Amino acid sequence: MTAIVTEVDAPASCSPNEHLTEIRAGALAMAPFVVGYAPFALVIGAAVAAHGHPIAGWAGSWLIYGGSAHLAALRTIDDGGALLAILTGLLINARLLVYSASVAPHWQRQPRWFRAVGAALLIDPTWALAERRATQPGSDRAQRAYYLAAGLTLGVGWSALIAVGAVAGNIVSGVGLEVAAPLCLISLVAPRLKDGDTRAAAIVAALVSVVAARWPAGTGMLAAIAAGCAGAALVGRRST
């Protein structure tokens, strides 16, 4: 029997103390990601500085809110033109459809304003933390506080680091922060590996990600996701 992680029933409100606890927990949970993504943000900052329009380039830190798409779009503008840059950025960010569909059941009781703001802050680490938080007990308001704290911690840290990178260039390269981001992602996927189907999806997707490493414009990621789903479906069919 496949074990499916279910959302814990939660009341709508929480006490002020619980609210502050959730805010602190969300910010602390996101802090390692900010550290881990710092080298990448600095690289993007350097690309912003090298581009002819740094303010527009920096604005992507909030408007696009996705490092790979942001960097690819900036680099493609000069080589391939505006249309190709737009298509490249959108293809890379297409995985956001999966993330949004994934959190939709968890947020169906949340107010509309939160779903709009939460959507704007949805990216790999905020999605992963939202998924994990949804399996823990707590009110709807508590989950809102946790997610918004995590999302704003990432957003402020991310955009600030890009600005630092634009000003300071490559001075922090070689510090060794590059290991933090993959460790954060590993810590988020590990609890899901207890479920056979999900474990198959993660393993197959990881293998395809290695094979498709040089595929252009986010297609490798999409292929990895599709292959993971196919692998999990095969495992699920064999076990029934």
Added chain:
Amino acid sequence: MTTWVVIVAVGAGSFAFRWLPLRLHDGQAGSACLDRLIRRAGAGATSALAVSSLRDGATSGAMPALAIAAIVGLIVALRGGTILRVVVTGSVVYGTLAGVLSALG
């Protein structure tokens, strides 16, 4: 002007990717099959991202040290370690191995 057009267009499209599934899901219950598919896709995406970030990190760090640090981090995570414990443990392993490899190399 071109840069602004690209940034705003990619931003608007990215927000649509983030918002539309939430909007379409409003008040509707999903099937168990769709729920499983989405969870598998999410796990696959996180796993693929972890691998690609490891690969990207290897351009500036020692790949063997990164790989071993990732394995140690995975073990700590599977045993219930928090994000902070996984990152600290893996980072210590990485720093130590990278230093040894650098001294030997």
